[in-house]
Amino acid sequence: MKTPRLSSQTLRVLERFIERPTAWRYGYELSRATGLKSGTLYPILMRLAKYSLLETKWVATEDGVPPRHTYRLTPNGVELVRATFAGERSTLKVRRPAFSGGKA
């Protein structure tokens, strides 16, 4: 499976998605949650979608308001994110003793 480059901003976005992997998210909501501007957020979302890690859907919200574009991780995306964060956690576990005086 090909994956995009995982920058710190991409990891922040993925972190938000993995909190509730099955939930559909809005762009503005993600922007507020990650603190990323639209100019940074959307290229990340587009790249994730390009690698089939993210799926998109238009949903109608309320009458008179245009539908919104929503995003959710695909099973492949969920798998990648879990593997990535699991790897990071294990790395942290190994490293932590060195910084915490061996108390971990």
Place this chain on the structure above:
Amino acid sequence: MIPAGFPRSIAIALLRFAIWIAPDDTHDWGRGMLSELNHIEGNWSALLWSFGGAGVLAKHAILAVILPGRHRGTFSTASELFAKEPPMRKPVLAVIAACTAASLLFFLAPVFRQAFQVSLAQWHDVFHVKLGFGYPNPDPDLDALVKRADQNHDAEGLAFVANRYHSQVRRAHLADEAVHLDPNLTWLYAVAGTGYLSPSEIDRRVSLLKQWDPQNALSYLMAAQKIGVSVEQSKEFPLGKTEENPAWEKEMDAAFQSPKLDTYLDRQRQLDHRVLSRYHLDDPFQAASGEDWYGFPIYGAWQCSFYAQSLLESGKSLESRGDRKAAFEKYFAVARFGQMMGDVAGFTVVMRKNMEQAYTRLGALSQTEDNNAAAAFYAALADQFDKAADKQRLLLRNRIQGSDVSHWNAFLVRLSGLGLLFCALLLVLCALGVVVRNRSLRLSSLHTSRLTLGIGFGAAFGALLSSAVLFVSFRPYSELFQRFLSKGDDAGLSELYSFLRDTQLPLGSQFNFGPGSWYVASWNIVFYFWSAVTILCALALSFAVFRHFQTRPQSSAAA
């Protein structure tokens, strides 16, 4: 006061435009950004949101132009392919065609064609083609004119070219030929210059000029100049002591005693007018190139000040010995010649200090002799002279540096000329791109992306706008040139000269008056131009390589 909803309206318009130019496969994303605007609190926040989103879409639009295949998906059917690249919109195409046609229509006007040629003058130096104002490169137009004038035995035609050739030797040769055909053109020896000629050749020309116009101080100034140069070169006298040379002093004395000072500027302009009309020359550079000597041969300016100073010192010496009459004559000679220079050549500035001293001494002498009326008269003359000198200094500075109006118009002409070329290039590239991608010339079968259409529209409109600005900016100078051609009205030639001089410098550079600065500036510009081209190419290549490695898909360890 900005209406509260204005930023949100701008945000919506901006995102809509960005979606319009963006590749089709990013439209959903763009619409997603647009729909989020309904949920963003705060109008300014909405605007900031749209800036970011529009930037992303614009980047994709540019990449789609640079790498056309990047945004192409796999098309399963022909109808899907055409859905991605819809047929060219007729109204947009009509507007592009109308703007292009209107821009091309400008070329039917001779004034515009001339303006376009003038706007190209900024590239002459970069690509080493001839310049309008005396440049060492051969000028085919002038060479052709010499041939025609030779065939017609036209002395005035030869004289016209003699004033314009860069080569001093050729100038002198043509001046000789013209004077041989028509002795009434002997004044040419003063205008065409005598630089780089042997002393005997200069003597011969000056002698002819003295015989032809013995009342004029100019020939004596030329002779004095020749002596001054040879004295400085021979080191016979210490540097700056030319005025101690008796021969030089004799010529200068004759010049100061001469009843008139004629620079032959009027004769030159009349001759230019006749020749331009006779040979139907419509090159404004040729009309104004005689202006570069500012109306007075440079050899006459500074030595007059030196001689005037020696006269003043001599007058003071006579005054101290009690010979007031002789002293008065010395001071009077300085004042008279200074006025003559100011009246004829506008070069009072170089003799300002001498004149002030002359008037002061004349006033003081008159006071000593209880001639209060004369003293008041000289005081009034001194006052008038001061004001006139200030005015002339301003005029001279404008003549040399050019007016703000001519600088601004020259800038507009150069900018619009560049804009026209750039827009024309964009239009041609767009048209070629569409034809090559569709492999057809039939309008109905041509399909193009919205970005290409947008660029085409922008280029066509830019071409029209550039044409209009070029025409409007050049028109006043064309009228000055036409007035000179048709009526011989030379009132605007100085303005035309400074305008044309500015148009020869590439955009962004400035003309600096000073010894050799013209050439230094020109060659630097050539260097900077090609350096900029090389650096931009290197940057573009680096960027392409960087983007290639950055966007290359990485293999996942998990896979």
